[in-house]
Amino acid sequence: MPNPARPSLTPRKRPRQARAAVTVDAIFEATIQLLIRSGADSLTTTRVAERAGVSVGTLYQYFPNKQALIYALNERYLETLAAKIEATCTAQNGQPASTMLKALIDAYWRAKTERPEVTRALYRSVADLDNSALIEAFASRVDTATTAMFASACDADFADLASVNLTLVTVIFGTVRNVFERGLDSQDAEKLQGQLCLMCDAYLKALDGSSIAQPR
């Protein structure tokens, strides 16, 4: 429930006509570019509009304020990301757990590394914004998808699936974030991806022998 005191973060109007959609996309793209080049601090609505090739007024027709613009940008980003993860999960239905893990790690890693500057820029922009709602929505979508996937594994049965799922997702996502934070080069990153797979696999196998997960 958003605090009614603080200004709205919801878009002012949805683009109905084709050209309006183009306008909104241009604004989003311009925002990303500026975020990458100069960071969130020097992001001004005027510059965004300028770069997008529209007037400030137009920008404000679609976003009630600057925060709402950044918010919407993150929303769009997370939505795309969630969709990718969901697709991956669906595709892995019935596979062995180890294959699933590899696929999940790979999909997430790839999505984040595809346009690394975008990832970095958004990681940063998000900072001051109160986007917990977005994060929560994203987390919930992902949880649902990955949980369903792991539940369908042909070679494992998890006693406490929720816990296992939370662990895996948190570790994977966190590791990726930290790779960006430390600015690891792609060689290190690649090696690390492999080690992460290994680690998660080992984790599942360890569970297998414990009281949490039972061999089938």
Next chain:
Amino acid sequence: MPNPARPSLTPRKRPRQARAAVTVDAIFEATIQLLIRSGADSLTTTRVAERAGVSVGTLYQYFPNKQALIYALNERYLETLAAKIEATCTAQNGQPASTMLKALIDAYWRAKTERPEVTRALYRSVADLDNSALIEAFASRVDTATTAMFASACDADFADLASVNLTLVTVIFGTVRNVFERGLDSQDAEKLQGQLCLMCDAYLKALDGSSIAQPR
């Protein structure tokens, strides 16, 4: 080599007298408080000075600009954190790897969770700031300490210690960060800490059987 174009981030003068140290501490504390309460966006030097009980002029006697203040704050924070990790690593010398892992995870987790709002505030404030230098210095200190520790493990010999160390540190730090990002409650967090230990342990054991690590 710092870019000469961007303003200096180094403090203007070091506090020599006792009361000056008090002043600087008050400024740091005030900054943290404001960061927690209202976020980096509404952090102004005037407000920091006000809350610290000094005049703006005084603040500028110690910090050449706002960035330098935040930079110094993070520096102080990371220094403390690094020191804690180093202490932990030293204390674990010669222990079994599993014990080391547990200790490292616990130490880091505790340091971050002690004053969660501070952690969160700093995670955020850092965003726009170009603090890669800080992060790198911190990472390097930590790497040295943990590498030395793992090398001394009484029950393991790592074929590629650097790789193993990087993996563990990245995974652990990243996981903690993600716990904050998702805003997990303390119950979930605690459970996750246990699972993380389990996972790292399993990782080491898996390495044991592979070509990377050889049993002694």
Next chain:
Amino acid sequence: MPNPARPSLTPRKRPRQARAAVTVDAIFEATIQLLIRSGADSLTTTRVAERAGVSVGTLYQYFPNKQALIYALNERYLETLAAKIEATCTAQNGQPASTMLKALIDAYWRAKTERPEVTRALYRSVADLDNSALIEAFASRVDTATTAMFASACDADFADLASVNLTLVTVIFGTVRNVFERGLDSQDAEKLQGQLCLMCDAYLKALDGSSIAQPR
């Protein structure tokens, strides 16, 4: 009780040093000049500051927002006006009612006509502003002063002093306002002032014969 939702109208800080007082006075004077020349609509804080010979920032050190500036200006104006009326009332203590009336009308009329453009400018500027609090405070001060004066009249005793006082004050003030509104020339205005005295006098005499006021 001011609505806490709308921005404060109270000054940000009181000028303590002599030069600060000069600054504030310059701002007030500049505001009046601009109000006279171009009206409230085109009054911008930038222009006020410019004309006052200070920076916008300085203006905002003393007034939290534009409204507060106009509010303070009116406050100052009404305070001066109230003081003049109070002085007049005090001076008339014990005089015959007719003399009092003449003095009151004369004092108010003169105060308003002294700098007619200022009067006109303030009449206008007040429009959108919620200055009912100011008006009320002013009215209350005036009521007290005039009531005390009329009560001391050596030749009359009012059965319903409150009512008589309200009538006289409302009629006098209203008439003056309307003179400005219609833009009467000074000849007409002067004649009207005389007629107003006559009318008020006649009113008091009429009351004398009625049940409201008793001859002593």
Next chain:
Amino acid sequence: MPNPARPSLTPRKRPRQARAAVTVDAIFEATIQLLIRSGADSLTTTRVAERAGVSVGTLYQYFPNKQALIYALNERYLETLAAKIEATCTAQNGQPASTMLKALIDAYWRAKTERPEVTRALYRSVADLDNSALIEAFASRVDTATTAMFASACDADFADLASVNLTLVTVIFGTVRNVFERGLDSQDAEKLQGQLCLMCDAYLKALDGSSIAQPR
């Protein structure tokens, strides 16, 4: 002669068809509503159009600019008011002066009090607008009507009718305005209306005995 520099205040086109008249009326009504609710400052053409249920474009078909809209609104208002006063004056032809006075005061008072928020809103909106032309036209119509009325009084002959008329009209109109300005409650207002009648009556009687008015 209107200043050619300032934008025209005359309507762009007169509504010829019935539905156009409805549109214009809706725009007027919407303007009044917004004026009442939020004041002249936050009155925007977009909002007026929205509330009137038409597009901004349509609004601009009838009014060349925002000022013209407010101007026209006041014009309409003053026209109605003038008509009411003229009707009252005509109806009083040949009556005793005292009756006339009572009728005039009553008519004006009633017209202003009927929709007090409208009165207040228009009193305010007018402020910045250069509507002296409107006021003058209104004053002239009223003067003609009241002068004719008083000239027909069956029981009085005024030596300086113009002066008497100006006095009465100014006092009455001004008093009413001040009642609104001070925000008197209806009880006080009613009492004041009575006292005003009394006062004006007394004024006429006083003139009777002086050199200005001669008994017939």
Next chain:
DNA sequence: AATGAATGAGTATTCATTCAT
């Protein structure tokens, strides 16, 4: 050393008005 008044460039945001559809 400390103070805090003054500065003014810079920013978010609004809104009257136009004009292509």
Next chain:
DNA sequence: CATGAATGAATACTCATTCAT
């Protein structure tokens, strides 16, 4: 005739920083 997306000049207000006292 009607629409409403686009415009961009204009404005209130902030805040890092300086410097005279």
